[in-house]
Amino acid sequence: MGDLARFNLIGTSHAFLAAMAAVEKFAASDLxxxxxxxxxxxxELVTRAIHYLSARRDGPFxxxxxxxxxxxxxECELFGHARGAFTxxxxxxxxxxxxxxxxxxxxxxxxxxxxxxxxxxxxFLEDKEYRPIGxxxxxxxxxxxxxxxxxxxxxxVRSGQFRSDLLFRLNVLALHLPPLRExxxxxxxxxxTFLERLNRRSAEPPKVFHPDxxxxxxxxxxxxxxxxxxxxxxxxxILASDSMVKITNVDWPRAVARAAQGDAMTFGNFxxxxxxxxxxxxxxxxxxxxxKSRGNLSLASRMSGKDRSDLGKLLRKHxxxxxxxx
Numbered sequence: 363m364g365d366l367a368r369f370n371l372i373g374t375s376h377a378f379l380a381a382m383a384a385v386e387k388f389a390a391s392d393l394x395x396x397x398x399x400x401x402x403x404x405x406e407l408v409t410r411a412i413h414y415l416s417a418r419r420d421g422p423f424x425x426x427x428x429x430x431x432x433x434x435x436x437e438c439e440l441f442g443h444a445r446g447a448f449t450x451x452x453x454x455x456x457x458x459x460x461x462x463x464x465x466x467x468x469x470x471x472x473x474x475x476x477x478x479x480x481x482x483x484x485x486f487l488e489d490k491e492y493r494p495i496g497x498x499x500x501x502x503x504x505x506x507x508x509x510x511x512x513x514x515x516x517x518x519v520r521s522g523q524f525r526s527d528l529l530f531r532l533n534v535l536a537l538h539l540p541p542l543r544e545x546x547x548x549x550x551x552x553x554x555t556f557l558e559r560l561n562r563r564s565a566e567p568p569k570v571f572h573p574d575x576x577x578x579x580x581x582x583x584x585x586x587x588x589x590x591x592x593x594x595x596x597x598x599x600i601l602a603s604d605s606m607v608k609i610t611n612v613d614w615p616r617a618v619a620r621a622a623q624g625d626a627m628t629f630g631n632f633x634x635x636x637x638x639x640x641x642x643x644x645x646x647x648x649x650x651x652x653x654k655s656r657g658n659l660s661l662a663s664r665m666s667g668k669d670r671s672d673l674g675k676l677l678r679k680h681x682x683x684x685x686x687x688x
Contacts, residue, residue: 369411371404372555373548377540381408388535389415394487396472396532397510399539402587405510406470408539413466418506421465424458429474436479437495441486444496459492463503472509472532473518480525483507487531507532542584542591549579552588556595557607563667569599572608579609593643600650600665645680648673649687657687 366382373379388395389412397405406425413423431439442457458467469475475483486492487507491500509532518524542549553571561568584590598609647666651673655662663670677684 366411369407369414371407371411372552373545374551375540375545375548378545378548381537381539384537385411386415388412388537391535392417392506393534394506394532395508395535395537396515397508397537397539398515399510399512400541400587401512402589403539403541404588405512405539406468408537409466409468409508409510412508413468413506416466416506418465422462423466423468424462425468425470426458427470428479429471431474433476433479436476437482440479441482441492442494444494444498454494454497457492457494459486459503459505460501462505464505466506466508469507469509471511473511473513473515473524477525480528484525484528484531487528542587549584549591550576552591553579553595556592557599559667560596560599560665564599564665565661567605569602569605569607572606572610575607575609578611593647596666597643597647597650600647600654641680644676645682648676648680648682652682652684652687655687657684659684 366385371382371385373382385408395409395412397408399405409425410423413419426439428436438457440457440459442455442460445452445454469483482492486503490504491502493500515524515529515533519526519529542552553576557569557571579591586593594609595607598607602608651662651666655665659670659673663673666673676682
């Protein structure tokens, strides 16, 4: 499992190691893969590991979030278009399938594909042929498809929201990633790993967890899984006023805490609630980071492990003034 650590896939539990054994087997194959799991379990990390451990490692790895594509543009994004295919098509443009030729096409949130795009993808999976929008000639591409989903696709098939024949094609190799609450002992292993990384990046003396912290971590349900754990450790590391990182409750972002307490129904639309939760975390994390670095963006960049330009974008996004922390 040593090779998998470089993809940030870390753990020692039986459930985790069983999943990683499947990852290594899937990498040796060239069949389509479908990775299931709750938000934050590491589906994209697993997808990248399968690609870079496979014979396609030197080929392109093209990623697309199906949920972020407008329904009317999914086919165009996937298969491209010919010149003159529509009003603004002044020149031909290759799609993601063509860009991924010889490599892997990663379809995140595949359940978000509309019915027409599902048909087009099914046809491509059957014979690796496709026709760009407005083109007369059929083209071929040697592409491995890996999809991920946190939805119950079988239930979506029963309700008519997802094609059963497409699911059969994608589900050749299926992998379920266990949630963090089912990975015995991995919370401590991951938390210590994240803290060690933060210490290496920081110019301050090393910090350690307060003795009560791991007790809390093992008793908490982690609805956001590994991503939630990593973000929480990073936030509390920044906020710690001394050498002790103390985590004995979860109050960030407020939306996550309310969801963990069973108040998710008050949030309405899932994507809108998720966006608010992410925005809450970004805002509080950046403010704490700037307070710690006293507004020094270069120092904040080193402390957080993010590029200075990325931090600048977050400041503008949330209307945060760096000079307020000088």
